[in-house]
Amino acid sequence: MNQQVRVIRGWEWARPVRPVRREVLEAVPALDEGRPPLLFVPGFGHGAWAFAEHWLGHTVERGFSGYALSLRGQSGSGPAPEATLRAYVHDVVQVASGLPRRAVLVGHGAGALVVAHALARYPARAAALVAPVLGGWATAFTALRHNPLGTLPALVGGRLRCNHAQLFGPELPRDEARRHLSRLGRPARRAQWQLLFGREPEPAVGDPPVLVLGSPEDRVVPRSALTRAARRYASAPLLFPGMGHDLMLDAGWWEPIDAILDWLEKEPSGG
Amino acid sequence: MTTSIDHGRPDPEPSTLDRNCAGRSVSDRGETVCVIGAGPSGLTAIKNVTEHGFGVDCYERETGVGGVWNWRHDRSPVYASTHLISSRPLTQFPDFPMPDDWPDYPHHRQLLSYLERYADHFDLRRHVWFGTEVVRVEPVDGDRWDVTTRSTGGYGPERTSRYAAVVVANGHNWSSKLPDYEGLAEFRGDVMHASAYQDPAQLRGRRVLVVGAGNTGCDIAAEAAQQAAHCWHSTRRGYWYAPKYLLGRPADQLNDLLLALRLPRRLRQWLLHRLLRLSVGDLTRFGLPQPDHRMLETHPIVNSQLVYYLSHGRVTPVPDAVRFHPDSVELADGRQIDPELVVFATGYLPRFEFLDPKILGDDGMTGRPALWLNAFVPNHPTLAVAGLVQPDSGIFPLSHWQTVLFARLLRLRETRPSKAAAFAATVSARAGERYAGPVKESSRHWFEVGHADYLRVLQRALHDLEAK
Structure with missing residues (x-):
């Protein structure tokens, strides 16, 4: 994070990211009270549906407008087998800058890494990193330990599969968990690699406040990784014990989203 | 608003x-x-x-x-x-x-x-x-x-x-910057600066002289080529007219690719000259003067249309105007032309x-x-x-x-x-x-x-x- 501001972006100017159709689900309150919109960015394998399940509706009930994006190649967005992290960041910044007001970026899982990169390209009002997978070997080792069969193929360029115990806590009904698991898509190979070998995010522009949330029982993101992520943004993680990695789908999903919205209302630059 | x-x-x-x-x-x-x-x-x-x-x-x-x-x-x-x-x-x-x-x-x-x-x-x-x-x-x-x-x-x-x-x-x-020509006040045709140009209807059916080979001048000359009865385009020197696309990409992105590859300026100039020569060809065929400078040494002129209309004969390239007479304009090479409208795209x-x-x-x-x-x-x-x-x-x-x-x-x-x-x-x-x-x-x-x-x-x- 101690990297310097980057002005020259030769490759970006010479080879801009190609546009791909983007799926954006939105839920807007009937009465606009001038609050900042929230843009939810799903992690690898997930799509906008993961937020449409509970969080979008809840956000609107609290008077905020919510938008959920599917990264390219996932769910309802256009196919992009060769997508890279840079293309994902492009998608997030495109949607965010198309919103009527400065947006709050909420990234889950590897989507939090996309958000961390996007913060360097767009002056967000604020950001929330939910169970952030910020990459590196520690993430890979944790995943290997808890789900060797699903993770090993990914290390050699195959598909990353998450299992029930990684994503959900014990309280979520079995068939609901199975329904969510069946919707998981396949992340792009190159982006998956960049989780291990990608660059550190550049410093955020506009100095947005950043909140880190997670669960101590998360089997994808260890507790130490949460603390490290929060320390990057000079704070401590908010913890929700008993939940799995997918905080927006697990039983008790309302607690983290309420925490984010409460935090936004208290933030001087937020509500 | x-x-x-x-x-x-x-x-x-x-x-x-x-x-x-x-x-x-x-x-x-x-x-x-x-x-x-x-x-x-x-x-x-x-x-x-x-x-x-x-x-x-x-x-x-x-x-x-x-x-x-x-x-x-x-x-x-x-x-x-x-x-x-x-x-x-x-x-x-x-x-x-x-x-x-x-x-x-x-x-x-x-x-x-x-x-x-x-x-x-x-x-x-x-x-x-x-x-x-x-x-x-x-x-x-x-x-x-x-x-x-x-x-x-x-x-x-x-x-x-x-x-x-x-x-x-x-x-x-x-x-706007308006050059001062001898006899301009006595000129009987219409004179305007490009800042007053809004719409090709102003050119329709008239004999038009466009002065200036900046991006605006070239745009107006290309529009006059389609609308005017005749179009003269007066430029002081030869220029490089870069098309908007080169090798299937926006030309400035191609230039930035060369920059990102850290090619030295001289090499970039040589490559761009070659590329233009191969894709656009020799512009002196249309009566334009040879550029007296290398590419990247003036503000880039990006216009794909001007060369197209030159090749149709819809634009006549002429040298600098030197003097205005009540009914005609005298050019640096001694020629006289008789425009009804002069558009000065001479910048700001x-x-x-x-x-x-x-x-x-x-x-x-x-x-x-x-x-x-x-x-x-x-x-x-x-x-x-x-x-x-x-x-x-x-x-x-x-x-x-x-x-x-x-x-x-x-x-x-x-x-x-x-x-x-x-x-x-x-x-x-x-x-x-x-x-x-x-x-x-x-x-x-x-x-x-x-x-x-x-x-x-x-x-x-x-x-x-x-x-x-």
Whole structure:
């Protein structure tokens, strides 16, 4: 994070990211009270549906407008087998800058890494990193330990599969968990690699406040990784014990989203 | 669009009332920064300065944002068919991209909607006083500035406010430059400057002479080729006409690819010459003079259409006009032509009529300020000019980083004065520096910059400021 501001972006100017159709689900309150919109960015394998399940509706009930994006190649967005992290960041910044007001970026899982990169390209009002997978070997080792069969193929360029115990806590009904698991898509190979070998995010522009949330029982993101992520943004993680990695789908999903919205209302630059 | 003239600025508290040397009352705006103009550079100045925690008062003489890109403004030079000549990635603000489903070279109306969205997204309009023009900007003690404003058109009383800093973003494409020709006053045909050109209907069925081979001149000549009875295009010298696409990509992106590969300038020039020779061919076949300079040595002229109409014989290239007679125009090669309408696409000159030229280091009154990074003023650490650049890309990214650097500098003046003092020393030492290779002499060449060279120096300045 101690990297310097980057002005020259030769490759970006010479080879801009190609546009791909983007799926954006939105839920807007009937009465606009001038609050900042929230843009939810799903992690690898997930799509906008993961937020449409509970969080979008809840956000609107609290008077905020919510938008959920599917990264390219996932769910309802256009196919992009060769997508890279840079293309994902492009998608997030495109949607965010198309919103009527400065947006709050909420990234889950590897989507939090996309958000961390996007913060360097767009002056967000604020950001929330939910169970952030910020990459590196520690993430890979944790995943290997808890789900060797699903993770090993990914290390050699195959598909990353998450299992029930990684994503959900014990309280979520079995068939609901199975329904969510069946919707998981396949992340792009190159982006998956960049989780291990990608660059550190550049410093955020506009100095947005950043909140880190997670669960101590998360089997994808260890507790130490949460603390490290929060320390990057000079704070401590908010913890929700008993939940799995997918905080927006697990039983008790309302607690983290309420925490984010409460935090936004208290933030001087937020509500 | 907001059209209100005055948002009801609270009258200054009596305790903040001060009298300046002329005895006028001055309201002290404390740490607030004044931005002059709400065009692209002014808007990005408001955004970046507020982002660094300062208050901003922006004065805009028109009733909307967008500056020259707002065709409703009386000083806007855009015509119906104006499209960008730099492609999207090299034109947009670095932290607020244009929609990626827009064309590579958007239309001016799209650009205005982009700027309006920028203003709304970052809630910038609340800082802008529309319909207010700046009359005078004068330095006062403590590096502060007295800014005198009044309603546009000179109505109403003048008000003077005192600011901690000023960003001048009044643009450089509104004060038209008209060359003086012998006999022009007696010429019986119509004469107009390109700033008055709006629509091809003005050319329809007439014999038209277009003077000037800038991007506007070439655009108008190409339109005259389709609409006018005859079109002469008068240029002083030979130019390189770059098409909008080369090798299937926007030409400026190809140039940036060569830059990203770190090819030396000479090699890039050679490659571009080869490429143009292979794809466009030898333009002297159409009667154009051979360019007397290499590519990248003048402001790029990007026009795919002009060569096309030359090849159809719809445009007749002619040399410089030397004299006007009542019924004809005499050319440098002795020929006489008889246009009914002469369009002078002879460009614009920057003007800062509210500032003493000496403040900008223009002691000889040549109209050429001596600044560092074309933005920072020696001996006036709280004054900056935004957007006074003519780059081989869009201006917005350069204005963005200029104002980011200025906002950080203003912050450092409070938190680390030693850093700010070192910056001021650099400004004095390096004022007048240029950021392009050798460039052909013209009335605007002194603020021609190569975007990569320029931004590299600016990036280093930013890093030096941040360094421990």
